[in-house]
Amino acid sequence: MPTADRSGPDARVADLLVLDADGEEVVFDATEARDFLALTGGLEAATVSACPTCRSRILAVVALVDLLDDAPPFARSGELVELADEAPTLHVYVRDLGQRCTHREWRDPGAEEWSDLMVQLAGPAIVR
Numbered sequence: 001m002p003t004a005d006r007s008g009p010d011a012r013v014a015d016l017l018v019l020d021a022d023g024e025e026v027v028f029d030a031t032e033a034r035d036f037l038a039l040t041g042g043l044e045a046a047t048v049s050a051c052p053t054c055r056s057r058i059l060a061v062v063a064l065v066d067l068l069d070d071a072p073p074f075a076r077s078g079e080l081v082e083l084a085d086e087a088p089t090l091h092v093y094v095r096d097l098g099q100r101c102t103h104r105e106w107r108d109p110g111a112e113e114w115s116d117l118m119v120q121l122a123g124p125a126i127v128r
């Protein structure tokens with residue numbers, strides 16, 4: 001896991017994850033997540049599909065790279081560019097950890113792609 005630059009063992013509470021299809025992830029705490037979303041226009045320009053009630057969404061890698069190119073540097077932007085550059089598919093995935101959401105209102109085909117990946121990455125323990 002690319003977490004070498006964490007400042008301390010108890011320093012951060014994960015609020016938002018950005019993952020690729022291999023499960024490589026960049027972790028944002030609440031402050032970092034707020035800055036990240038503010039500086040990228042809420043990721044609207046890169047969003048392929050999104051849950052209407054939380055921040056979980058699917059992003060197009062190419063559009064995300066463009067967004068990051070245009071945004072000023074922010075916490076973890078370097079890691080995120082690296083993740084996007086090395087993503088094995090055309091999509092990366094945002095997972096909102098900051099709120100409980102069943103994504104029940106998320107009804108387009110992206111919802112299935114997103115939840116399939118989360119189940120796959122979580123391993124057999126929660127597949128049932």
Ligand SMILES: [Zn+2]
Nearest residue numbers: 051054101103
């Ligand atoms: Zn949701």
